[in-house]
Amino acid sequence: MKKKIAIIMGGDTEESVISLKSGKEVYNNLNKEEFEPYQIHLFRDKWFLIDENNHEYSVNKHDFTVSFSKNQILKFDCVFNAIHGTPGEDGIIQAYFHLLKIPYTGCHFHHASITFNKKYCLSFLKEFGIDTAVSFFLNKNESFCEEKIIKKIGLPCFVKPSRSGSSLGISKVYEKKDFFYAVEKAFKIDNEVIIESYLKGTEVSVGVISFKNKIKVLPITEIISKNDFFDFESKYSGKSQEITPARLLPKVEKKIQTLSKKIHQILNLSGISRSEYILVNGVPFFLEINTVPGLSKESIFPKQLKIAGIPLSDLFRNAIYSSIGWK
Template sequence: MKKIAVIVGGYTKESEISLESGKVVYKNLCRKEFDPYKVYIFKDKWFMEDDKKKNYIIDKRDFSVNMGIRRIQFDCVFNAIHGTPGEDGILQAYFELLKIPYTGCNFHHANITFNKKYCLTLLKHFGINTAVSIFLNKNQTFCKEKILKKVGIPCFVKPNKSGSSLGVSKVYEEKHFLNALEKAFEEDEEIIIESFLEGREVSVGVLSFKKKIIVLPITEIISQNDFFDFESKYSGNSQEITPANLLPNIQSKIQKIAKKVYNSLNLSGISRAEYIIVNEEPFFLEINTVPGLSEKSIFPKQLKIAGISLSDAFKDYINSSIEKMKK
């Protein structure tokens, strides 16, 4: 059986969500084909935990585990870490150097998709609709009036590299703009300021399954909060309707664009992207190449409605990742 390291944790506030995603992955891996191990990656410690809750330190030189009587070398890594270092290309590059197969896109594409500035710039090149935006570095001088004249009020202020809406603010009045910048800069040294788009928000899962790119049933997100923030995502303060009640022509348009985004970014494995539908036109917001897989997450619910079991999806995901490393 293939030894699979299910890696969870990470270096950000998203680590708690990662732990929940990892539980679902570990539970749903087919035991006839895979021998899964729980591996925790935190800033201060990398370790594997066995079923008796005993911890074994990961040897970072080759990502192996010495259990005394035997040493474990993993056949594949299932990446369930949201945010850095699992979603931004850092661990992908590490596993690439060690020639250990890992799930998801490679380090270059992970870095591009995690960086909103890079991702939006690239997708604009391919003709994908996006909001009007401005990027700022922490030490950059700027003119508040010029920025607000371009993006308008209300607007969103976001960390450039962050997930789960951490550090994101919706600014309704000019007097709150600088506070929003400060909040975003606490999460990242680069931020993005975007115009507000009035419309329906949808989340679209895409995966490569049995060598075909599949767009999963679309989810409409109706947040009880001001926008789909961290609380809405993980505290139940949102209504998620899957499949979304969309007109056939709009649904077809979103599916076409979602597949185009997936191909334009040269992705592999699973992803989930958010869009705003404005006057029947989808506008791309952001994409997650390590989407949440917890029991409350959107992606597993979309898989279920599509008739794809988690076990089958994960099996194909792992095996295709191993095949990709062999090429």
């Protein structure tokens, strides 16, 4: 009997547009002879199933079922999570499915809550000797001294929401006069903000997958942004050059691969992850990690999979059966 798979997509942020593309890619690549996939759109004010004819059917939030008629109620065997940002990447939706006892792909809700919060993730990884930029944390409505922060961090620096994806709300600050505005901008996204020192070097992105009971590191991608940094526009409007595999010396490549696998294991992640680094004189400095990376044709992760020779359909099948148990 075919497994009924709910592919959840959308979310509560500007990343929802990207998530819809990722979800569609999952839907298109699942083997329809083995699975019965459904596209489920989750937005702040509306949850619904959308069929091939663009008909919408409301999702019951109490038990995550869909009623097509009085006598036809759809229950799912597994949820494939393709929501970037909140509530799909921060543990919220995972905790909901955990309570309902519905298997879901990706990492567990408590791991997602740590990885999505840059403040907690960076602080945690530092304890394991992972190199990161010098940082300073702020909470909303907390008084702070610009002079003190800039003296510690230096200029230029980055001001980021602690819980946000796709570089939303991030500013690169060159002068003190722009610092307060950058902090205000970040606080519009989240009530926790991180200020980081600028690292001059090469940006790279590394995918890691739990595949066939092994942790596999994918080919590394080198990122060259046409903008001042790898912001939302660079990521999704073609204003960046992404080179896979990255142009790295073998010993540097090995160092990054080993580190990425180590971080995946330290954070006890399952499914897939994509971590970002700045290479400074051959030393990788960890920036952040994504546990629900983009899966659209334009995204970095599928390009890394292609070079590794792993079909999307195989990865998605593996993710589902890792969640519900193998045959």
